[in-house]
Amino acid sequence: MTTPGIDVPDARGRTGLDRAGRDLAGNPDVVIRDVELLATAWHVLRRTTFDYRHADGRWTREQRETYDRGDGATILLYDPARRTVLLTRQFRYPVYVNGHPDGMFVETAAGLLDDDDPADAIRREAAEELGVEVGALEYVFGAWMSPGSITERLHFYAAPYSPATRITTGGGVAEEGEDIEAVELPFDEALKQIADGRIADAKTIMLLQWAALTGPFSL
Structure with a gap:
């Protein structure tokens, strides 16, 4: 199965849109686990799953949705x-x-x-x-x-x-x-x-x- 914006171009000719953020390494308290592509009708809506280390040392699994429309x-x-x-x-x-x-x-x-x-x-x-x-x-x-x-x-x-x-x-x-x-x-x-x-x-x-x-x- 192919998904527009991931394996094949979407309506704007983009692929690999699920790769954004996967290689982030600037914060040792944040470990990216998964990036899901939710929408690409024009701009890009993603849901990212990551592990987060709190100030007291606890790790929790978090999810955030981000809307990417460019700068x-x-x-x-x-x-x-x-x-x-x-x-x-x-x-x-x-x-x-x-x-x-x-x-x-x-x-x-x-x-x-x-x-x-x-x-x-x-x-x-x-x-x-x-x-x-x-x-x-x-x-x-x-x-x-x-x-x-x-x-x-x-x-x-x-x-x-x-x-x-x-x-x-x-x-x-x-x-x-x-x-x-x-x-x-x-x-x-x-x-x-x-x-x-x-x-x-x-x-x-x-x-x-x-x-x-x-x-x-x-x-």
């Missing part, structure tokens, strides 16, 4: 002269089904790396989503956003923009189902929208607070 990058575009930021608004079903009023989410431009260098990937996303040709990039930090279940590491960037660097209206890639609106806000208004809940996206809040504390709009 990503995001960028805060800011105009220091006009003291504005350029964000996106788009429909996000996961937040809609979990209590957001309409699912129309305001956030920084972002996307998966798709095997690109993080800097190249975020330049691509800024052009596609917001129509901005990014010049010099500042790497702000990297962070795992949901370490309990999602493997993705997100690379955070910032860069200046101006009306002259907005080469198109953006909007995303229609063939990929993207329908993205560019939202330009005064920086102080963006901070207010964090406080009142209109901006509720973690990566966006992190970059806006960085900009206020140590970034381009810090005192």
Whole structure:
């Protein structure tokens, strides 16, 4: 019997997806025993069984499910002269089904790396989503956003923009189902929208607070 994603290519041409994590050896208190492939419809859901040694020396058998969607990058575009930021608004079903009023989410431009260098990937996303040709990039930090279940590491960037660097209206890639609106806000208004809940996206809040504390709009 052959299994797509393991023995034969899945819909995205991948095989060996059950091998991830089997060779981990960096932590002597964790011994990987098995990796099961649960789903590969687009990204990859795995269940891993491992032995874990607790602080008191006890070993227990544990299982964790992980969702692997690859790593990503995001960028805060800011105009220091006009003291504005350029964000996106788009429909996000996961937040809609979990209590957001309409699912129309305001956030920084972002996307998966798709095997690109993080800097190249975020330049691509800024052009596609917001129509901005990014010049010099500042790497702000990297962070795992949901370490309990999602493997993705997100690379955070910032860069200046101006009306002259907005080469198109953006909007995303229609063939990929993207329908993205560019939202330009005064920086102080963006901070207010964090406080009142209109901006509720973690990566966006992190970059806006960085900009206020140590970034381009810090005192």
